[in-house]
Amino acid sequence: MTDGEEPSILSLADSSREIEVKLEAKPSVLRGASELPLFAGVAFSRSRTFRTTYFDTADNALSHAGMSLRVRSIGRRRMLTFKWPPKGAEGIFARGEVEVAIQGDAPHPEMLGPEADALIAQTTAGMALEPRSQTTFGRRVALIEHKGASIEAALDVGRIQAGGRKAVISELELELKQGDPAALYDFARRFMDYEFRVTAAPKGLRGHWLATGVSPAEVRARKPVLLSKASIDDAIAAILDANLKQFVANWPAFSPHCPEAVHQMRVALRRLRSALGIFSKIFPYESFLRFRMRAKEIASAMGEAREQDVLRELVDSGPARALEGLIDFKPLVKASDKKRAAAYAHVRALLDAPDTSRFVLELQEMISRREWRAGEDNDLAMSAVDFAKQALNRLDKRAHKRGKNLVELPPEARHETRIALKNLRYASDFFLSLFGKSRRSKKFQRAIGDLQEALGAYNDSVVARATVAEIQRVAGAAGVRAAGVVDGWTARGAADADAHLGVAWKAFRKAPRFWR
Numbered sequence: 001m002t003d004g005e006e007p008s009i010l011s012l013a014d015s016s017r018e019i020e021v022k023l024e025a026k027p028s029v030l031r032g033a034s035e036l037p038l039f040a041g042v043a044f045s046r047s048r049t050f051r052t053t054y055f056d057t058a059d060n061a062l063s064h065a066g067m068s069l070r071v072r073s074i075g076r077r078r079m080l081t082f083k084w085p086p087k088g089a090e091g092i093f094a095r096g097e098v099e100v101a102i103q104g105d106a107p108h109p110e111m112l113g114p115e116a117d118a119l120i121a122q123t124t125a126g127m128a129l130e131p132r133s134q135t136t137f138g139r140r141v142a143l144i145e146h147k148g149a150s151i152e153a154a155l156d157v158g159r160i161q162a163g164g165r166k167a168v169i170s171e172l173e174l175e176l177k178q179g180d181p182a183a184l185y186d187f188a189r190r191f192m193d194y195e196f197r198v199t200a201a202p203k204g205l206r207g208h209w210l211a212t213g214v215s216p217a218e219v220r221a222r223k224p225v226l227l228s229k230a231s232i233d234d235a236i237a238a239i240l241d242a243n244l245k246q247f248v249a250n251w252p253a254f255s256p257h258c259p260e261a262v263h264q265m266r267v268a269l270r271r272l273r274s275a276l277g278i279f280s281k282i283f284p285y286e287s288f289l290r291f292r293m294r295a296k297e298i299a300s301a302m303g304e305a306r307e308q309d310v311l312r313e314l315v316d317s318g319p320a321r322a323l324e325g326l327i328d329f330k331p332l333v334k335a336s337d338k339k340r341a342a343a344y345a346h347v348r349a350l351l352d353a354p355d356t357s358r359f360v361l362e363l364q365e366m367i368s369r370r371e372w373r374a375g376e377d378n379d380l381a382m383s384a385v386d387f388a389k390q391a392l393n394r395l396d397k398r399a400h401k402r403g404k405n406l407v408e409l410p411p412e413a414r415h416e417t418r419i420a421l422k423n424l425r426y427a428s429d430f431f432l433s434l435f436g437k438s439r440r441s442k443k444f445q446r447a448i449g450d451l452q453e454a455l456g457a458y459n460d461s462v463v464a465r466a467t468v469a470e471i472q473r474v475a476g477a478a479g480v481r482a483a484g485v486v487d488g489w490t491a492r493g494a495a496d497a498d499a500h501l502g503v504a505w506k507a508f509r510k511a512p513r514f515w516r
Helices: 009-015 027-031 114-124 181-194 204-213 234-250 257-283 286-303 303-317 330-352 354-369 384-400 411-435 441-512
Strands: 018-022 048-056 066-072 077-084 093-103 130-146 148-163 165-179
Touching: 009 077, 009 303, 018 181, 018 303, 027 148, 027 165, 048 077, 048 204, 066 204, 066 257, 077 114, 077 257, 130 165, 148 181, 148 234, 165 181, 204 411, 234 354, 234 384, 234 411, 257 303, 257 384, 257 411, 286 330, 286 354, 286 384, 303 330, 303 441, 330 441, 384 411, 411 441
Parallel strands: none
Antiparallel strands: 018 093, 018 165, 048 066, 048 130, 066 077, 077 093, 130 148, 148 165
């Protein structure tokens, strides 16, 4: 690397990559895991104690960048390990990794090589590294051969400590040592029959949350980065991977105190469904439709939680604030909170359910194998640019057709228009990098975003009125007046949205199509 050149995560990723699925289970389940039929005939090592210290800056620069730096002691051995998020469609279970043997307990990044050292220095801005969290756990290890792949299985039981706080470690780590990553995902999903589930948070990240006392935050969608010469095969993998990553990345943040996590999980699933629908028009691969249906089922099961979150936000920021002391909203809010608690319990059970983890692993396996190649008529040599132009033109035509005379459309037709616009907007996000950022692309995305916001405000009012009607039945007579006020408030919001809708539709129609 020459002087002044920025370190490249891509070049680092070329040198070392870790693909590892982490599964969690209750300690009682994990202690007996070595006796599972999946490990029949496999001998685990005796338990060895691993003690690990994770290092970061005072402002947690490495953790915020998705990186970790640790020193692990195993008996007299000391290992320095640096991990970072890879670029591209590497999968949600892949990370870059560099590991070296060291003397002593202090981290010395220069021992990891010049590129890793430079990347750490760039990320930390030269700030001092200090201990942030510690883990202590017993590990038993076995090597598994599965479908031609070598997989290391590690059973970890112990604890994480940081900032005076503790958390339990009860995990099965499955790391691909050699072979096809798809074999790893196939093996991992078989544990869903034995009370295991995918965990999205590695030990270092959990330690970071303990050290800072900050709860995990929601993760928003990121636009995939596609090279202009990319094939449609590459684009499919990158786009599906990006949406699956967003869905799983929001699992740790899920709680009643972070309502945005539910919303972002549903956004990820909607984007995933949209992508699968776009690809299935050209490549009639049956699993695209199967995964699309499953994504819809999961998102729908989260609908009640999201609806109660929207209602509570509407009441708190709208009529309850404007009419404080004049109207008693407590009975209505109490009834909503009760339904919200039940809905959140349902989502928690959904995320813990074996079928949800199985969905993630099966989809990751499909992406890894690129199974859509199997179709006889699939033109995988098509460039991503050519495919994007076809898809965007088709979706744009549909949006124009459904949105004709938009202001006069009844609620159901407006909803169909809103869906068509969402699919067009998602597709423009998916393929934007193929055409480069420009004034044309910014103008188009701003126009379709404004139109979606206007339609979304109308849709929220329709949903909120239906939700209020349901809540009123629970709240009884005490909530009638408050329900009426909220109903009127949402009706006014719909009218305000309508006043802007015509203007937003005209701006959308005039906006330049950046892909043409």
